[in-house]
Amino acid sequence: xxxxxxxxxGTHGMVASTHWLASSAGMAVLEDGGNAFDAAAAAGFVxxxxxxxxxxxxGQVPAIFVTAADRTPRxxxxxxxxxxxxxPEHFADLGLDLIPGSGLLPGTVPGAWDGWLLLLRDHGTKxxxxxxxxxxxxxxxGVPVLDRVAATIATVAGxxxxxxxxxxxxxxxxxxxxxxxxxxxNPALARTWGRLLAEAESVSGREAQLDAARxxxxxxxxxxxxxxxxxxxxxxxxGRDHAGLLTGDDLASWEATYxxxxxxxxxxxxxxxCGGWTQGPALAQQLLLLDGFRDELSYVDGVPSARTxxxxxxxxxxxxxxxxAWYGDTEVPLDRLLSADYIAARRxxxxxxxxxxxxxxxDGRLPRILGELRGVQPASGAIGEPTVGPxxxxxxxxxxxxxxxxxxxxxxxxPSGGWLQSSPAIxxxxxxxxxxxxxxxxxxxxxxxxxxxxxxxxTLSPSMALRDGEPVIAFGTPxxxxxxxxxxxxxxxxxxxxxxxxxxxxxxxxxxxxxxSSFYPRSWEPRxxxxxxxxxxxxxDELTARGHRVVDAGPWALGRLSAVSxxxxxxxxxxxxxxxxxxxxAVGR
Numbered sequence: 001x002x003x004x005x006x007x008x009x010g011t012h013g014m015v016a017s018t019h020w021l022a023s024s025a026g027m028a029v030l031e032d033g034g035n036a037f038d039a040a041a042a043a044g045f046v047x048x049x050x051x052x053x054x055x056x057x058x059g060q061v062p063a064i065f066v067t068a069a070d071r072t073p074r075x076x077x078x079x080x081x082x083x084x085x086x087x088p089e090h091f092a093d094l095g096l097d098l099i100p101g102s103g104l105l106p107g108t109v110p111g112a113w114d115g116w117l118l119l120l121r122d123h124g125t126k127x128x129x130x131x132x133x134x135x136x137x138x139x140x141x142g143v144p145v146l147d148r149v150a151a152t153i154a155t156v157a158g159x160x161x162x163x164x165x166x167x168x169x170x171x172x173x174x175x176x177x178x179x180x181x182x183x184x185x186n187p188a189l190a191r192t193w194g195r196l197l198a199e200a201e202s203v204s205g206r207e208a209q210l211d212a213a214r215x216x217x218x219x220x221x222x223x224x225x226x227x228x229x230x231x232x233x234x235x236x237x238x239g240r241d242h243a244g245l246l247t248g249d250d251l252a253s254w255e256a257t258y259x260x261x262x263x264x265x266x267x268x269x270x271x272x273x274c275g276g277w278t279q280g281p282a283l284a285q286q287l288l289l290l291d292g293f294r295d296e297l298s299y300v301d302g303v304p305s306a307r308t309x310x311x312x313x314x315x316x317x318x319x320x321x322x323x324x325a326w327y328g329d330t331e332v333p334l335d336r337l338l339s340a341d342y343i344a345a346r347r348x349x350x351x352x353x354x355x356x357x358x359x360x361x362x363d364g365r366l367p368r369i370l371g372e373l374r375g376v377q378p379a380s381g382a383i384g385e386p387t388v389g390p391x392x393x394x395x396x397x398x399x400x401x402x403x404x405x406x407x408x409x410x411x412x413x414x415p416s417g418g419w420l421q422s423s424p425a426i427x428x429x430x431x432x433x434x435x436x437x438x439x440x441x442x443x444x445x446x447x448x449x450x451x452x453x454x455x456x457x458x459t460l461s462p463s464m465a466l467r468d469g470e471p472v473i474a475f476g477t478p479x480x481x482x483x484x485x486x487x488x489x490x491x492x493x494x495x496x497x498x499x500x501x502x503x504x505x506x507x508x509x510x511x512x513x514x515x516x517s518s519f520y521p522r523s524w525e526p527r528x529x530x531x532x533x534x535x536x537x538x539x540x541d542e543l544t545a546r547g548h549r550v551v552d553a554g555p556w557a558l559g560r561l562s563a564v565s566x567x568x569x570x571x572x573x574x575x576x577x578x579x580x581x582x583x584x585x586a587v588g589r
Contacts, residue, residue, distance in 0.1 A: 001301050001302030001507070002302075002506070003503045004502070004575075004579035006502065007500045007502040007503070007574055007575070007576050008576065008586050008587070008588050009378065009573070010257040010573050010587045010588045010589045011406055011478065011571055011572060011589075012030065012031075012406055012573070012588070013030035013031075013036070013039070013403070013404065013405045013406060013572060013588055013589070014564040014573045014574065014578040014586065014588035015027045015028065015030065015039055015401070015402070015575070015586065016401075016403075016564050016575045016576060016584070016585070016587075017043050017176035017274075017401040017562055017577070017585070018051065018054070018399045018478060018560050018577075018583060018584045019047055019050045019051050019399070019584065020407070020583065020585040020587075021050045021138065021143065021275060022047045022051075022401065023043065024270040024585075024587060025043055025134040026039035026040065026043035026403055027587040027589075028134065029126065029131065030403075030405060033125070034126045034130070034131075035125055035350070035405050035409050036404055036405040036409035036411050037065070037120060038124045038126040038131055039403045040119070040403045040411040040413055041116045041117075041119065041120050041124065042131045042135070043403070044061065044112070044116055044413060045135035046134050046135045047399045047415060048135060048415075048418075048431075049138040049139050049143050049186065050138065050143050050146075052186075052420045053146075053148060053149050053152040053397055053419055053420055053421060054399045054416065054419065055112070055397075055399045055415045055418060055419070056417065056419060056434070056436040057110070057192070057431040058110035058418040058431055058432065058433050058434055059110065059112045059417030059419075060078050060079040060108075060110070060111040060112055060415070060417045060458070060460065061079075061111065061112045061115040061414070061415040061416075062075065062076065062114060062115075062274050062278060062458070062460050062461075062462060063078070063115070063119065063411055063412060063414070063476070064076075064261055064411075064412045064463065065123070065409075066191075066408070066410050066464070066471045067123055067409055067410050068405075070315075071470060071471060073261040073272040073464055073471060074258055074259070074261060075258065075259040075260065075261045075274050075275070076115055076254045076256065076257075076258060076355070076413075077111075077256060077258070077259055077274075077455075078112055078114065078116065078462070079111050079115075079277070079455050080109030080254055080259045080434075081109050081254055081329075081452075081453050081454055082109075082437055082452055082455075082456070083107070083245040083247065083452065084249070084250055084453065085247070085452070086245050086261045086451075086452055087184055087451070087452060088442045088444060091105075092442070093127070094242065096238060097442060098520055098521060099238045099437055099440055099442065099520065100236040100238045100242070100378075100435075100520060101171075101422070101435055101438045101520030101521075102421075102422050102435055103234050103235065103236025103238075103435075104232075104233075104242060104245070104246075104423060104424070104433065105236060105242050105245065105437070106236075106422075106423075106435035107230070107245065107246045107423065107433040107435065107436075107437060108434055108436045108437050109246065109254045110217075110251070110418065110433065110434065110564050111254075111256060112415055112417070113151075113217050113571055114217065114254075114255055114256040117213055117214050117256075118255070118258075118568070119215070119411075120210055121206075121210040121211065126206075127209065128196075128197060128209055128210055128213055129197055136190050136193050136194065139185065139186045139187070139189045139193065139430070140190040141185065142184055142345035142384060145181060145182055145183070145184050146180065146182050146583065147180045147223040147422075149177055149178070149184075150179060151180075152420070152421050153171050153172070153177040153178065153420070153421070155414055155421070157172060157176075159235065161175070162235075163234060163424075163545045164234060164424035164425070165243075165424075166426060166427040167420070167424050168202075170188070170420075170430065171420060171425070172300060186426060187430070188429060188430030189431055191194070191430070192430055192431070195215050195216070196217065196222075197367040197373065197575050199212050199213055199220065199541055200213035208324055213367060217251070218251045218254070218255070219248075219251070219252045222429065223248040223298045225426055226245070226246055226247075226248065226251060226426065226429075226433065227247050227248035227251075229244075229426045230243065230244030230246045230247065230433075231243055231244070232244075237520065242468060247261035259274070259275060261273065262281055262334065263466070264284040264287070264288065264338060265466075266288070266291050266394045268468050269466065269495060270465065270466030270467075270469065271284055271287060271296050271463065271465065271491075272463065272464035273461065273463060274462070275334070276326070276327045277328065277332075277455050277457060278459070279320075279323050279457065279459050279481070279483070279518075280422065280461045280463075281323075281332070281334055281338070282316075282319040282320055282482040283319075283463065283487055283488065285318070285319035285322060285338065285346075286312070286315045286316055286319045286336060286485075286488050287491060288338060288343045289315035289318065289319065289343060289346060289347050289350070290311060290312060290315050290345045290492070292343070292344070293311050293350075294345075294496070296308070296311065296494060297311070297495065297496050299492075299493070299497035299507075302497060302503060302506075303508055303536060304493075304497075304508070304535070305539070305574070306535075306543055306546075308492065308496075308538040309510055309529075309539065309543060310352075310543060310546055310548070311350065311513035312489075312492065312510070312531050313354070313510070313511075313512045313548065314351075314355060315350065317355055317358075317359070317512060317514050317515065318359060320481070322337055322360050322362075323457075323515070324515060325360035325362070325447075326360070326362070328446070328448035329447075329448075329454045329455040329456070329457065331445045332447065337361075337362070338389075341510065342504050345361070346361055353547045354527050354529075354543075354546050354548040356526040356527050358514075358515060358516075358526075374578055381457045382485045397416065397419050397478070397480070398414055398459075398460060398479065398480070398483070399414070399416065399457065400413070400414050400415075400477055400478055400560065400561075401414075401415070401562070402474040402475060402562050402563055403564060404474060404564040404573050404575075405573075406573070408471075410474050410564070411474060412462035412464050412475060412476050413476075414460040414461060414462045414478070414483070415460075416436075416460050416478070417434035417435070417436050418431060419434075422434070422435040436456050437456055438510050438519060439455075439456040439457055439518045440457075443561070445493070457518070459479075459480045459481055459484075460483070462476040463475050463487055471566070472567070473494075473501075473564070473565045473568060474563065474564050474565075474570065475487065475490060475561065475564075476562070476563075477490075477559050477560050477561040477562070477578070479558075479560065480518060480519060481513075481519075482558070482559070485510075485511035485512065486509050486558060486559035486561060487561070488557065489507065489508075489509040489510065490559075490563070493507040500574075500576070501563045501564075501565060501574055501576035504576075505559075505562070505563065505576050505577070505578050507588075508531070508532040509531075509558040509559045510529055510530065510531040510532065510558065511558065512528060513525045513529075513530065514526050514527060514528060514529075525549065527547060527548055529543065529548045529551070530558065531550060531551070531552060531553065531558075532553055532554065532555055532556065532557055532558055533552050533553075533555050534555050535541045535552060556579070557580065558580070559580065560580060560581060561584075562575075562576065562577040562578060562582075562586065563575065564586070564588075573588060575588050
């Protein structure tokens with residue numbers, strides 16, 4: 001099969017991410033004696049500078065990890081919660097039936113800083129300065145502007161100029177969008193990180209310094225600036241100006257946490273995901289459904305058959321319908337949703353023709369799903385790549401990092417939020433708040449109904465694979481609702497077609513939009529599937545004949561996967577990254 005790059009192999013360490021500068025920074029930390037946790041955090045901070053349209057300092061970071069000493073996968077929850085003042089009644093009083101996708105109203109408590117520092121404190125080896133210095137350097141000296149960063153800023157330049165002066169000052173040098181390839185500096189962000197470092201280094205000891213830096217964020221000058229800024233009113237995609245809801249008390253009352261991971265087994269393979277407060281279990285549901293069709297899944301020269309794509313799409317529709325019905329920061333009945341009897345009953349719904357209904361399972365949920373969709377109009381033609389509207393609403397914007405070291409420490413992290421285009425920049429801090437609360441529903445009684453202190457059901461979905469119970473692969477992708485569909489493409493290409501990591505990433509991808517988007521304005525298209533044309537004309541014709549509305553996204557358009565692996569028998573480490581968009585790279589030795 002054709003592959004864009006070789007699968008890397010070595011024994012010292014591997015880093016794969018969505019931007020070459022982040023991968024290089026992570027590898028520099030490994031070369032300097034750091035471990036996978038140090039490297040992942042360094043890469044994560046660099047991504048906040050290198051891909052600011054996809055993540056930022058006030059975003060969030062869920063991660064799955066194992067340590068060299070403990071091979072039981074764990075979850076890091078770096079997703080903040082809704083503010084104390086965020087209630088459905090508040091939005092109803094504002095005349096809103098959906099939470100806007102931009103501005104200050106959709107802000108949740110920033111989680112990325114505390115999440116990364118908690119992971120560093122408990123499992124890293126380096127000081128905060130040693131980890132953060134790469135990102136500070138890029139913020140001070142400048143980072144080359146990506147084509148998509150320039151295009152994103154150009155899209156929202158009018159909003160910045162007319163309504164978000166802090167963003168205009170930061171992102172429109174000389175009053176115009178930056179040119180791709182030129183250096184962009186963010187001295188305010190560099191100063192913020194410098195102040196946090198100064199607070200950290202005012203005490204002795206690595207762990208104490210990391211805790212001091214966490215406090216300086218959640219109870220110190222960052223929280224104070226957020227509190228003051230959130231009381232101002234700014235334009236959002238409702239077309240009106242609204243003040244935010246976040247307060248310093250909201251930041252002070254939240255900390256990142258660890259959780260047990262969800263592990264689902266398929267013969268000698270196992271899949272590790274975050275819990276039902278994310279969409280992660282939908283990947284497990286899809287793979288369980290497809291496991292019953294394993295004799296029908298086929299590839300030729302790395303390209304799946306039309307039957308394989310059809311079955312995967314129909315499995316996705318069922319799994320994501322259950323996501324809509326059941327997932328949220330609540331008691332999600334995953335034991336039932338992933339049980340053999342339930343999966344078998346759901347599998348029986350998959351026929352030879354494309355379904356056009358949203359069909360959640362288990363009793364009593366269909367009426368609520370239909371209630372959610374009142375007033376949500378289908379929209380066609382979306383290809384699933386990051387989408388930005390002129391008023392800043394955003395969907396599908398994320399980054400990803402995978403790291404493994406020689407000792408066997410392994411991390412899969414999917415940072416996101418705090419996008420430059422989604423919320424006005426706080427001038428003295430050099431970054432903006434996130435807009436993750438747009439993923440809540442305002443209709444009462446749903447698992448993902450907005451409530452104070454509640455996490456939104458997020459699309460961020462890092463993954464890990466086990467072989468005979470041993471962690472062997474860390475992988476993931478940006479892409480909003482598509483994350484746990486593009487990961488199906490990767491999983492099948494690797495485990496069914498037998499492709500290596502790079503070949504599996506390069507294999508043709510697809511996804512469906514036949515369920516409500518997690519992002520404002522929550523559109524969907526019941527029969528649509530979006531495919532890469534490398535599937536072949538005959539395959540696309542057969543999918544059309546089965547009743548799918550096929551959208552050709554082009555040959556290389558879907559997904560930004562990366563992956564690292566470790567063979568426990570030999571100690572050989574491998575890595576691969578997506579060539580689509582020409583940003584993602586793996587490095588290692």
